[in-house]
Amino acid sequence: MAGRSINNLGIHARVFRKEDPFYLSEEEMSDRTPMTRAGYEKLKAELNELENVQMPEIEKRIAIARADGDLKENAEYHGARESQGMLQAKINMLKSKLASGEIVDPATLPKDQVVFGCTVKVKDLEFGDTEEFTLVGAGEEDYDVGKILVTSPLAQGLLGLKVGEKAEIEVPAGTNRFKILEIRFE
Structure with missing residues (x-):
């Protein structure tokens, strides 16, 4: 993504939606850490x-x-x-x-939407770049290869979306918009 990198995703604001399949409230998030x-x-x-x-x-x-x-x-x-x-x-x-x-078994989660354990390919609608992120738990994150924490603001903004849907994630500098291109499990 031009102007942004996997290393500065911390600027993204936290987005929670209760209808998400892996929604965690602030209280639950401090108590539980999903991991494979x-x-x-x-x-x-x-x-x-x-x-x-x-x-x-x-x-x-x-x-x-x-x-x-x-x-x-x-x-x-x-x-x-x-x-x-x-x-x-x-x-x-x-x-x-x-x-x-x-411990969450990704095999038990929906395969047609962004959930814990999936790899999601997105298109940045502002810059036109494509990126891939794998939503992982604590101890598995590796930002250099696109493995981001499921509790991160970016992941929270993508959770529950399906291929073709768009995400708008509010950040201090404005709104980042992404389109879901592909969801897969490896």
Whole structure:
């Protein structure tokens, strides 16, 4: 899309429509995070790596540095403790994502409209460019290849639409208009 890129989609305003097949209210959205089984397993594997490989390595570094004596001026000890704190924060974030995650099987959702798990091809009606987006859950997003969070403003503006329908998504700079060209599941 000329003038816009997948990297600056954060400018899009959040659009919710209660008739959408995957509509989530603000309250529900803060409680649930839709994700595929693959996305859930990816987060679990990452958590396992952090807890069972990286954290024990840091704990060993702390023990070795502590054995060196005076902790007040022990840069290795303080560096390892700082690394431990940052790693623990990441572990806590992953645990939170997993706890709030709701595994959704895209195969159970409608195939004729934009829903979680689909890849949608759209035409920007202002610039004439076409883009493809895959609506994914937490841990699966990769903006460089068009995988966007289903909870993102752009995805929320497209949910429930069918091929040929148009979306108008309000943004601070105006209104972006898209036409749905294709919906598929991979």
